[in-house]
Amino acid sequence: MSAILIVVLVVAFAAGLFVSPYIMPEEEPKTMWDIVQERGELIIGTDPYWPPYQYLDEDGNLIGFEVDLIEMIADRLDLTVEWKTLSFDAIIPEVKAKSIDLGVSGFSVTPERSEVIQYTMPHSVTEGQIIMLQSRANELDITEIASLKVLGDLGLECGVESGTTQEAELDDLILAGDIPSGTLKSYRTYAEALTAMKGDIIDCIYAETPVTSWWILEAEDAGEEPLVVIYKRPYWPVAFLAHLDSDILVSKISGTLAEIISEGTLDELKAEWKS
Numbered sequence: 001m002s003a004i005l006i007v008v009l010v011v012a013f014a015a016g017l018f019v020s021p022y023i024m025p026e027e028e029p030k031t032m033w034d035i036v037q038e039r040g041e042l043i044i045g046t047d048p049y050w051p052p053y054q055y056l057d058e059d060g061n062l063i064g065f066e067v068d069l070i071e072m073i074a075d076r077l078d079l080t081v082e083w084k085t086l087s088f089d090a091i092i093p094e095v096k097a098k099s100i101d102l103g104v105s106g107f108s109v110t111p112e113r114s115e116v117i118q119y120t121m122p123h124s125v126t127e128g129q130i131i132m133l134q135s136r137a138n139e140l141d142i143t144e145i146a147s148l149k150v151l152g153d154l155g156l157e158c159g160v161e162s163g164t165t166q167e168a169e170l171d172d173l174i175l176a177g178d179i180p181s182g183t184l185k186s187y188r189t190y191a192e193a194l195t196a197m198k199g200d201i202i203d204c205i206y207a208e209t210p211v212t213s214w215w216i217l218e219a220e221d222a223g224e225e226p227l228v229v230i231y232k233r234p235y236w237p238v239a240f241l242a243h244l245d246s247d248i249l250v251s252k253i254s255g256t257l258a259e260i261i262s263e264g265t266l267d268e269l270k271a272e273w274k275s
Helices: 003-014 032-039 065-076 088-096 134-140 149-153 165-175 190-198 211-221 247-263 265-273
Strands: 041-046 054-056 080-085 102-108 124-133 158-161 184-187 204-208 227-242
Touching: 032 041, 032 247, 041 065, 041 088, 054 065, 054 102, 065 080, 065 102, 065 247, 065 265, 088 102, 088 227, 124 134, 124 190, 124 211, 134 227, 149 165, 158 165, 158 190, 165 184, 165 204, 184 190, 190 204, 204 211, 204 227, 211 227, 227 247, 247 265
Parallel strands: 041 080, 041 102, 158 184, 158 204
Antiparallel strands: 102 227, 124 204, 124 227
């Protein structure tokens, strides 16, 4: 072998340009769908205080419309479900960290969230609503308000759940100087906000259907003081959310959801859960 050829080979090895036919190529990295399939299980984070989407029954079991829906989807994909209870504002960070596969908790589809996570096909479209005790509405002579800015004009304290789009909306109005900071009262859960309103700690709650509709029906059924809607507007679609790297997983879930919608099964579930 000539000295020149030897020098060329040495340089090639040093530069990593010579590849032996006996060196195996690197395996493709596993997708989230690969990982879920191998595990045989979807790990899902939820806030169990969003009736009728998800809530705890008297025995502490997680039930609800989204619970039944995602378990139906998982079953059709030959997967089981492990539920992890989280505060609402912790779900997106857990999805981003890949600690859970999906967030399922009545998530509105918004442009801001789409920058950090991705959504499945939506399963519902909701309506934003502000609700108030009937007695408080009568006391303040309120039947309807035209906009969220009126909350500040009337000096009302409005409860929301931390991490929700409703909290973000009111925060934006505060930053713009349209309402005073005291208008917004954030709670860990909407259940806590509802308790605060019934205890006259806050005046009203800004949430969305079907949660607000559920509360109104629940109060009627229990013979409690009626709740009334003083503000409403069209709101966002609702979907499940996943990591930005979960394209195949999201495609599988959305495809199965599309089948459930086309069969009419989704409408049956909504009727069952009044959602």
